Amino acid sequence: MNSLVKHIARFIGLILIQTLVLNQIEIGLGIQIMVYPLFVLLLPVEMKVIPLMLVAFAMGLLIDSMSNTYGLHASSLLLFAYTRPMIFKMFAPRDDYDPLLETHIFDMGRAWFIRVFGILLLIHHFWFFLLEMFRFDEIFYILQKTALSVIISFIFCILLQYLFIRNRKENAI
Amino acid sequence: MRNFLAFIQRFRVFLVFAGLQIVALTLYFTFLSYPRTQFLTTASYVNGSLLSVRHQVSKHFALEENNRLLQEENIALRSQLPQSYVQLEKEHLKDSMLAEIDDTLYQQQYSYIPATVINSTHDKRNNYLTLNVGKLHGVERGMGVFSSEGIVGVIHNSNDYYSVVKSCLTENINVDIMIASSGQFGLLKWNGVSPNKGTMWGVSNDLDIKLWSKVVTRGGGGIFPRGLPVGKISKKTPVEGKPLWELTINYAVDYKSLQRVYVIKNLLRVEQEKIEASIPPELDE
Numbered sequence: 001m002n003s004l005v006k007h008i009a010r011f012i013g014l015i016l017i018q019t020l021v022l023n024q025i026e027i028g029l030g031i032q033i034m035v036y037p038l039f040v041l042l043l044p045v046e047m048k049v050i051p052l053m054l055v056a057f058a059m060g061l062l063i064d065s066m067s068n069t070y071g072l073h074a075s076s077l078l079l080f081a082y083t084r085p086m087i088f089k090m091f092a093p094r095d096d097y098d099p100l101l102e103t104h105i106f107d108m109g110r111a112w113f114i115r116v117f118g119i120l121l122l123i124h125h126f127w128f129f130l131l132e133m134f135r136f137d138e139i140f141y142i143l144q145k146t147a148l149s150v151i152i153s154f155i156f157c158i159l160l161q162y163l164f165i166r167n168r169k170e171n172a173i
Numbered sequence: 174m175r176n177f178l179a180f181i182q183r184f185r186v187f188l189v190f191a192g193l194q195i196v197a198l199t200l201y202f203t204f205l206s207y208p209r210t211q212f213l214t215t216a217s218y219v220n221g222s223l224l225s226v227r228h229q230v231s232k233h234f235a236l237e238e239n240n241r242l243l244q245e246e247n248i249a250l251r252s253q254l255p256q257s258y259v260q261l262e263k264e265h266l267k268d269s270m271l272a273e274i275d276d277t278l279y280q281q282q283y284s285y286i287p288a289t290v291i292n293s294t295h296d297k298r299n300n301y302l303t304l305n306v307g308k309l310h311g312v313e314r315g316m317g318v319f320s321s322e323g324i325v326g327v328i329h330n331s332n333d334y335y336s337v338v339k340s341c342l343t344e345n346i347n348v349d350i351m352i353a354s355s356g357q358f359g360l361l362k363w364n365g366v367s368p369n370k371g372t373m374w375g376v377s378n379d380l381d382i383k384l385w386s387k388v389v390t391r392g393g394g395g396i397f398p399r400g401l402p403v404g405k406i407s408k409k410t411p412v413e414g415k416p417l418w419e420l421t422i423n424y425a426v427d428y429k430s431l432q433r434v435y436v437i438k439n440l441l442r443v444e445q446e447k448i449e450a451s452i453p454p455e456l457d458e
Contacts, residue, residue, distance in 0.1 A: 068301040131198075132297065
């Protein structure tokens with residue numbers, strides 16, 4: 001499949017899943033499931049930082065406009081896109097990234113995915129809850145929300161990859 | 174100049190990042206306090222219609238519960254109809270009570286607009302609801318919203334077809350409320366954690382407060398009529414350094430399953446605002 005079409009489909013799909021389904025699920029304990037950073041993670045490795053940030057910002061604003069958060073998601077996703085190249089560099093494979101491979105769990109392996117996406121998601125969620133609460137006397141509540149939400153969001157992101165990317169691969173072969 | 178260009182060239186990634194981040198944060202912090210435009214909210218036309226479609230699917234999940242609530246409300250209203258007690262009081266009143274409806278001594282002050290909640294949250298720091306009514310239905314900024322169980326919030330902004338409600342689960346809701354039995358009044362606040370509990374501020378601590386007494390609206394700002402239920406007092410704690418109680422209120426409304434609400438239109442609001450604007454400012458000091 002054409003890679004541009006694939007990314008546009010992921011863009012729209014993740015926004016719809018996030019705003020129409022996941023924003024409505026409320027587990028309690030302040031847990032909030034956010035899977036849309038997966039889109040920014042799966043963009044090509046060779047993409048430059050500035051276009052990456054612009055795409056992330058646009059996606060964040062679209063999600064904001066549908067969940068009455070007025071720029072909160074945009075700000076966190078922007079930070080996610082900004083830190084992505086640094087974290088990628090830190091955990092680069094020995095012969096650098098293969099441009100033919102994608103950065104999902106099947107191509108890059110479990111260990112790489114858990115480390116890289118885990119760190120990025122942690123940064124994203126922490127920034128999000130920090131801004132949302134905006135109070136330093138509730139830092140423990142912020143940390144609790146961040147820790148629990150990251151775990152659940154991470155599990156959902158893995159599930160989404162098994163559901164959509166796996167199938168597509170098998171169909172292609 | 175060349176040095177400056179070189180500087181921009183070198184730090185352009187960070188500058189773009191900082192620029193966009195400033196845009197996002199400005200949006201966030203200004204929208205939080207002043208709803209200036211329609212763009213970027215669930216009240217915009219495209220998002221509103223998308224959410225309506227979702228509501229078409231999900232509304233049936235809570236149908237039974239909603240039917241029960243509507244039925245209960247119908248019973249309560251029916252019991253207030255003049256027809257309900259004409260029979261009993263015929264001896265005391267010469268004519269039927271029906272005459273009172275057209276009485277010139279009473280003027281209608283509040284009218285109600287029925288609405289459906291098509292989008293809502295309850296676990297954020299500030300929670301908003303989206304309603305499927307807008308300016309074309311007569312909804313304006315600052316109108317009160319309540320359900321059959323109690324008050325829900327205040328209209329934050331609206332466009333032609335949709336509107337956003339600032340619910341009682343936002344930090345600066347500040348509704349004028351009072352304890353039903355004693356008439357003590359205060360302000361409603363929310364601490365940002367539990368969707369079932371609010372706080373009542375401003376009640377003097379030399380009064381004896383009974384737990385589980387009912388809290389209702391005071392009707393001061395002209396937003397809510399007097400006497401709409403808010404909740405019940407579940408806890409009282411003294412405020413440190415001030416002669417006040419901090420009263421915890423268990424909300425009557427269950428925000429997790431809220432669907433049918435009414436928007437309150439105060440027909441005499443302009444009159445009230447006019448007369449209140451004539452208070453000379455010196456009196457406040």
